[in-house]
Amino acid sequence: MPVITFKYEDLVGLIGKKVDKEVLLQKIPMIGAEIDNVDGDNISVEFFPDRPDLLSVEGLARAMRSFLGIEKGMKKYDAAPSSISIKVDSSVKEIRPFVSAAVVRDVKMSEDFIISLMELQEKLHFSIGKDRKKMAIGIHNLDAVTPPFTYKGVKPSEISFIPLGEAVEMDLNEILRKHEKGIKYAHILEKLERYPIIVDKNGNVLSFPPIINGELTAVDLFTENIFIDVTGIERKAVDSALNIVATAIAERGGKLEMVKVVDSETRNTPDLSPSQMEVNIDYASRILGFSVRKHVIESIERMGFDASIEKNVLNVDIPPWRTDILHPIDVVEDIAIGYGYDKISPELPKSMTFGSSLSYEKIHETMIGLGFNEVFTISLSNEEEQFKKMNIEPREVVSIENPISGRHSCIRVSLLPSLLEILSKNRHNDLPQMIYEVGEVVEIANGRPQNKTMVSGVKIDAKTGFTECKSIVEAILRNTGIKADVREKKSGAFIDGRCASISKGGRQIGYFGEIHPSVISNFELDYPVIAFEIYASELLSPSEDK
Incomplete structure (x- = not known):
């Protein structure tokens, strides 16, 4: 987090x-x-x-x-009209179509503020911006350029400028090849014939989104007036990021001004008007387990909302920077936080069920006895990690509708990518490294998602190979009392001829082998890796599997 x-x-x-x-x-x-x-x-x-x-x-x-009750309800910011505008040229429509902007004047800069501002920018790039693909932010010294501004698409060799942190001019292709940020984010502009650019009245470059700003508009301790641009492929993400950044700067005493965005429809940004939501008070009371009517206004104001009650409905004004409020249940959660979880009395459920535990103790004992260390990884992943980096064909997954990060856009279908990622982060540690996990994946069967518990393990060492992996799998099957057949299997994740399936009763219950060099390279590893993955429930005896 x-x-x-x-x-x-x-x-x-x-x-x-x-x-x-x-x-x-x-x-x-x-x-x-x-x-x-x-x-x-x-x-x-x-x-x-x-x-x-x-x-x-x-x-x-x-x-x-x-x-803390110092300032009740929603913070109000005055965003005055300004004469500054940014025109959206038709040449950028098929590239990165949306832009919003703001001006903040009379800002008193400090080292703490600059650090905070840059960190906020990068954290929003990663969260709302999905690592800059969905949206990217530019923060500029307004006094270094001359409005009005133009947001347009240009050919890569058409414009040169000095990118932030450099001393020489580069054209856009050179930036993507040579600049640190260009190399890192070039994939976002892959296969495009034109690249997005923001220029001022005199053709000076402010920004090459989503890659890098120009050195000309770099913000420093002497900056007094700031211009913010946010560009992207989704307007809601663009506007949300602008509201967060602009109001954060305004918290430092800056004076907000709107910018006219001249597009197919002209609009003024940032739009800091609140959105409204109705929440049934009985619904909130039922969710929280007590009557909220007496405390609801005070509780929701403590969370920075304005609200009023009309009959049995709570009318809530949602601040424009609260992008997390999507449903009445989100408001109910904030009511509970504002009221105080410590004031809510715990109660046992009105109905209870009793079941037997599903123990994987024998599996853990076996893995530890074989020299493996247990790890825990999160169940969220992404299709690139699950399929592309594993060199296998994509298959249907359970996708996250509104992921907070591009790295966590689906539920995993395999534990192996997460284990390989852990090996990648431990490249500096001594070999051999042997880790395993017993965890859940979600598979799609007949159009329906099904939770499956897997036991997966990997080992990295200079001299490991298929024969060692086979002996590990055989030890697991022997210790758990399972009789299974081993047959050759083909998989892009493993070296041809060094991968096998594990079958029980004619059903495949797992697989193992020596990881393909391309997969090893994808995870930035340098030594051979062996891996296995088995349905954990298939390793339980009938008395354990209830």
């Missing part, structure tokens, strides 16, 4: 009232966070990824003012 680090005095200054450090350390976790580290004046806080508005000390200060 994302972690932000800030100075205690900086947070207190933004809150606008002296709050004891111990009180803050006690209260911050109550809004959905965990204190990661405290080192003198420096505090690190880990936030749940569904609250991108809290990914900066400015956003945290705004939330704490409401939660």
Whole structure:
């Protein structure tokens, strides 16, 4: 989960009232966070990824003012009209069609603020922006350029400029080949004939989204007026990111101004008007297990909302930076947080069921006896990791409808990619490395998702191979009392002739082998790897499998 680090005095200054450090350390976790580290004046806080508005000390200060009762309800920002505009040229429509922008004037810069702003930008790129593919943010020194601005598509060799952090001009192709950010994000623009660019009245380049800004508009301690651009392929993501960044800068005392976006329809951004949602009070009471009517206004105001009650309906004004509020249940959750989970009395369920446990103890004992170390990985993954990096054909998966990160866009169908990723992160450690996991995957069978528990293991070593892997699998089958057949199997993830299936009663219950060199390379490993994956339930005796 994302972690932000800030100075205690900086947070207190933004809150606008002296709050004891111990009180803050006690209260911050109550809004959905965990204190990661405290080192003198420096505090690190880990936030749940569904609250991108809290990914900066400015956003945290705004939330704490409401939660502590210093400033009730929704924070209001005045965004004045301005004469600045950005025109969307038709040449960018098929490339990266959406742009929103804002101006913040009279900003008082500091080292803490610059660090916070850059970290917020990158965290939003990763979360809302899906690693810049869906949206990317540019933050510029407005005084270095001349409005109006134009957002257009150009041929790669048509424009040259000095990219941020460099001293020489490069054209767009050179940036993608030579610049650190260009190399990292070039895949987003792959196969495009034109690239998006933002220029000012005189043709000076502000930004080459989603890759890099121009050095001309770099923000420093002497910057007073800021221009923000957000471009992307999804308008909601673009507008949400702009609202979060613009209001975070405004928390530092800056004066917000709207920018006219001249497109097929002209609009002014940022749009900081709240959205509305109705929540049935009986529904909220039923979910939380107590009558909320008496406390609901105070509770929801502590979470930074405005609200009123009309008969049995709670009318809620949702701040434009709260992108996580999608359904009435999200409001109910915030009512509970604002009320205080510590005030809610626990109750046993009205009806209870009793079942026998499904124990994998014998499997764990076997794996530990073979020298493996157990690991735990999350069940969310992505299709590139599950299929492309494993060199196998994609198959149907359970996709996440609104993933907070591109890395967590589906439920995994195999544990092996996660285990290989762990090996990749431990390249600096000594060999051999042997890890295993007993965990769930979700497979699609006859159009319906089914949870399956797998036991999977990998070993990396300079001299490991198929013969060793076969002996490990045979030991697992022997120790669990399972008789199975081993037959040759073909899989793109394994070397031809060094992969086998495990069959029981004519059904395949697993497979094992020596990982293909291309897969090893995809996970940035340097030595041979063997792997196996078996349905855990098939390793249980009839008395255990109930």
